[in-house]
Amino acid sequence: MSNPHRWLRVTRALPCSVCGHPDWCMTSPFGDEVICCREESKLPAPLFDGWFHSIPPRQRRMPQAVRAKAKPTTPHAVKDFGAELRRCVEAFDARQRMRAAASLGLSHEVFDAFPVGFNETLDAMAFPALQLSPPAAIGIRYRKVAPKPGALKWICEPNSTAGLLLPKHRPDHDDMIFACEGPSDTLAATQLGLHAVGRWSCGIDARQIDCLKAHAAGLSTPRIVVVGDNDGERRTGARAADGVAQLVGEAMPHATIHRLQPPPDIKDVRAWVIAGASREDVMNAAKEVRRAS
Template identity: 30%
Template structure:
């Protein structure tokens, strides 16, 4: 294009790109005969620098209508399970590239239901509540930043079969560390952040056996000013989960001074990471968090009655028990009159009666 040609127009939802059909990023000539599309290289005459590829629009060309974007642009409720399943279908073979980049196993990523979106080249990580429902999707962009799809709620990252039936469960930060521990062969659940997910964790772990440890693993990310978000978050998470489950919960930092579980795997995992699981677990210095004492008030099972009426009922039931074989058990509290009732029962046997006070 030279300076004598009119400037190209930025496309919009009303004036869509005639090449890809989308309403953003692309440019089209005022007469509609040429376009620059950053999404479509096929059929282009040349590359127009960083702007995309230069296309000649055929007179009979029909502007395509791309499939609606899955990311919601409104407040309507999103079916995150359906969206996650769609993205999983497109994940292969890109999962192998992500596994190599993160240093984790492809099987771990598959079990976490990691997906892929061709449109923005993001990997998708579903997040769940304590019942297994997918309540949000975390996006990982090629350059590293992460964000959640609009409408998502922060949740946990875990596989359907997250518990192999033995050993401890480790609660780590995020899906990457979860995949790392799964690669080591550990039971792992990913928290949405260094602090958070307490209610979902308590729900998911409500039936976790008492003879197996729950361990919150924080990050070794101490700052120069002494601020330590990984450690502080691990302690707070362990305290909250301990209080909700009314059981001891442990916290620890990754062994050998590494930043997190994935760093330890990449440094020590080797060619057979599952053989290093016990080494990793034995290197954890567990710190116990015990739940605060719970004081429960007594709730009566029936409406209160006067002491005199209660003693009349005691006498009646004691007399009825005399001609019946078995054990008569009276668990009335001290001062309710058990001895006095026994005395009156004896008098009754000899034909004497007294009013019950």
């Protein structure tokens, strides 16, 4: 396998050679290998929540030009994710919150619920990957506020590990936890007053499941709602979410598991909220798939 520090994020200009999407997945510098976060293979890549795929020569997409263009805005590796996150949180002032909220189509007040920051060099929101045993930031993902056409929207801090985006304070009165796909959907669900956490991508790994279990510990009747995206006819987001629901159900037998997909013509929870969805709309769409044992 390629050196893990050389994996590059796919973009609109250079989509994944396996699933064709411009986000989540990774490609090697020469396009001969891909880590796809939607299409499974026999070789899992748990660090990236995806699967390794070897790409035949005629199907390879060469990213050298994109890599050279993006290099100046690629973050430098940090040794202490917690310290970097604190620096970003301090930099997330009122002006940048308003810009970031406008780019997402959400209220700036929703940022108060999460340890979200801002990276001035990248002009990007900083979303932590968190674990709870022990409590720590184990990675950071950046979402650019105003990316140029064809440029990277998401950038992962080098050496990051997949974790959950968790609220600063768990709402103990609410035992229904919405496990959303990615930070923006998590913010959108929270804006509706829902108890939401964010998965690193469309899938989930053992570390994130352990973190979810720790987050739900102490709730009398935990209900986990696994949320997926609508990705067209291939239903990659929905199929991945079905797999997440099964894994979470096996790991948390005392929790009731639900599944949630936005309406067919709406891509994700954020788009649903922007379109006018209410808290009741979202809660009523959650379908129970396994009752607590």
